[in-house]
Structure formats: structure tokens, C-alpha cells
Amino acid sequence: MESHELFDPDRNPRSLDCRPVLSRPRADVKVTPLGGIDGEFCPQDRALIFEDANGTRILYDPGRTVAGATDPRLGKIDIVLVSHMHGDHAGNAHNKAPNSGTCEQPDMSVSAIPNTNAANIAIGKKSKIVTGSEMPPFFAAKLKANGGNPADSMLARFGGSVTVGGVKIATVQALHSNGLDPDYIGGDLGKAMKEAGIWGDVGLATGYVLTFSNGLVAYLSGDTGIHTEMKTVVNEYHRASLAVFNGGLSAGTNASVAQGLNELVKPASVLWTHPNEAVTEGGKLRPGTRVAALAKMVKAPIHFALSGRTMEFDGKGKCVAGC
Numbered sequence: 001m002e003s004h005e006l007f008d009p010d011r012n013p014r015s016l017d018c019r020p021v022l023s024r025p026r027a028d029v030k031v032t033p034l035g036g037i038d039g040e041f042c043p044q045d046r047a048l049i050f051e052d053a054n055g056t057r058i059l060y061d062p063g064r065t066v067a068g069a070t071d072p073r074l075g076k077i078d079i080v081l082v083s084h085m086h087g088d089h090a091g092n093a094h095n096k097a098p099n100s101g102t103c104e105q106p107d108m109s110v111s112a113i114p115n116t117n118a119a120n121i122a123i124g125k126k127s128k129i130v131t132g133s134e135m136p137p138f139f140a141a142k143l144k145a146n147g148g149n150p151a152d153s154m155l156a157r158f159g160g161s162v163t164v165g166g167v168k169i170a171t172v173q174a175l176h177s178n179g180l181d182p183d184y185i186g187g188d189l190g191k192a193m194k195e196a197g198i199w200g201d202v203g204l205a206t207g208y209v210l211t212f213s214n215g216l217v218a219y220l221s222g223d224t225g226i227h228t229e230m231k232t233v234v235n236e237y238h239r240a241s242l243a244v245f246n247g248g249l250s251a252g253t254n255a256s257v258a259q260g261l262n263e264l265v266k267p268a269s270v271l272w273t274h275p276n277e278a279v280t281e282g283g284k285l286r287p288g289t290r291v292a293a294l295a296k297m298v299k300a301p302i303h304f305a306l307s308g309r310t311m312e313f314d315g316k317g318k319c320v321a322g323c
């Protein structure tokens with residue numbers, strides 16, 4: 001059906017004129033970063049909103065750049081995901097308002113201890129909070145203590161999955177640590193743990209695999225070094241086509257990151273997050289950044305998570321708008 005291609009807006013922008021469009025209706029997944037400064041990609045940026053074509057909205061790792069549950073950029077949030085308990089992911093503190101502070105020196109003046117920014121947002125938005133490993137009982141306790149419904153904290157166990165709002169959520173291993181800061185425990189126990197230098201055990205750190213209603217399978221790496229399950233579980237079993245990759249130093253060297261993406265995950269596209277460096281200035285890539293070097297080493301296109309800019313991914317992991 002060669003003639004069909006003439007009318008596919010993916011391939012031929014001229015089909016946007018008034019001739020009939022014969023291709024299927026679009027059902028792309030929208031991804032909007034909620035970073036520190038609008039239009040930039042800053043060291044503390046982690047938070048992403050995924051919006052399925054069916055309207056389900058998922059907030060991933062709110063961290064410190066989402067200004068609590070009342071951040072006007074959030075809108076409706078159905079599901080909160082937290083890859084692991086470190087303060088830059090669960091959110092031990094956050095900005096007073098979007099865009100406060102600078103890209104290099106973000107405002108992190110509002111404490112979210114002992115709840116976490118993630119739990120406060122889930123309570124404020126009446127969302128489910130879906131985590132793996134042994135994190136669900138922690139979040140259930142925080143929901144209960146703050147007027148939320150503990151049953152809204154749901155487990156996606158390694159090897160299994162839960163489906164919420166039409167999106168299938170599975171957890172996968174992340175090769176990282178996952179200690180719970182005793183400040184979240186508080187009281188005499190928290191004080192004693194702190195003095196002893198022991199953090200609480202909430203199980204292994206995780207990543208996620210999300211399967212959206214348009215067929216897109218997205219791998220959210222969490223903080224991780226490379227590991228064999230990137231090949232066996234993420235690529236060969238789940239067949240993820242979009243890799244949302246945490247690029248801070250916890251990911252390892254440039255060589256190991258490139259090897260992990262090129263030889264193990266093998267995605268169609270990479271969405272770079274957690275940069276731990278000011279990647280852009282004026283919305284443009286700064287030369288000399290780590291991600292600029294990696295973009296030359298990684299086979300798949302690397303897209304940058306500019307705060308507030310919505311990107312759209314088709315069912316095969318290709319960015320079709322906003323990148």
C-alpha cells in the first residue's frame with residue numbers, strides 16, 4: 001500500500017492539508033518533565049509525568065523539583081511511582097514554587113521529612129502510589145498517618161505487575177542501594193539508628209517497566225549500574241523500546257552506560273534524566289557535558305528532558321513530537 005504512505009502525517013507533513021488522512025488516530029504517550037527551571041535541564045531534575053492516551057497520568061520520582069502537592073504543573077495525578085527511597089527521588093525536600101532558585105543552585109528549602117514529597121503528593125492528589133520491593137508498607141504507613149488511604153499504596157512485585165488506569169506497571173531490579181534515612185522514622189528509634197549510622201531496610205532499589213495502551217513499553221531505569229537483567233528481562237522479556245535512563249554518576253562511566261544502552265537495553269530512543277549537571281543553557285545543549293559526549297557513543301537518539309516541554313512517543317518508542 002505505497003499510496004497509503006502519502007497520507008501518513010508521520011512521513012509526509014504535506015498530508016496536514018485538507019486531503020483525507022487515512023492513517024490511524026494517534027495514541028502517543030506524552031512525557032512532560034517537571035524540572036527545576038522551565039525550558040532547561042538541570043542537575044536535580046528527575047520528575048517526569050507520563051500521560052497515556054486514555055488520560056491516565058503518572059508521576060515518576062517527584063524528587064525535589066516538584067513544589068509539593070499544590071505545584072500547579074501537576075494537574076490530575078492518578079499514580080505516583082518511586083524507584084527508591086533516596087532523598088533526590090522520594091523527595092526529602094523541595095522547592096517553594098516552580099522555577100525558584102537557579103539551574104545550578106535550586107531552591108530546596110521546604111522539608112518533606114518525615115513524609116517524603118511523594119507521599120504528600122499522593123495524599124493531596126488522592127493517587128495510588130505503586131512501588132516494588134519492600135517500599136509499599138512504608139508508604140502505606142505514611143498515607144495512614146496523614147489522612148490518606150493505606151490501601152492506595154500498592155505493590156508491584158519483582159516478576160509480577162499491576163495494572164492501574166490501563167497502564168501495566170512492573171518493577172525490575174536496579175543495581176543501587178535503597179536505605180531509608182532514619183529521619184523518616186524519627187523518635188528514639190530514628191535517633192538511635194542515626195547515631196549508629198544505620199539506615200532502614202526497605203528492600204532492593206527498583207526500576208520500572210510501563211506498558212501503555214498504545215503498546216509503548218518504557219523502561220524507567222531508576223539509579224543503576226549496568227546489569228545483566230537489562231538484556232534478559234528488560235530487552236528480551238519486556239521488549240522495552242523507550243529507555244528513560246538515569247544518567248548521574250551512579251550509572252557508571254560513559255563506557256559502561258554506552259555499553260548498557262547499545263548492547264543490553266537496545267532501545268529505539270533514550271530519554272535522559274537525573275543528569276547531575278547543568279545540561280543546557282538557554283535551552284541549548286552545553287558543550288563539554290557528559291550527555292553531549294554520550295550522545296556520540298549511544299546508537300539510539302538521546303532526548304533531553306527540558307522542564308515543561310512535552311515530548312510524545314509512539315508505540316514503538318520513537319519520539320514523534322516535542323523532541
Ligand SMILES: [Zn+2]
Nearest residue numbers: 086088089223
Ligand atoms: Zn539518584
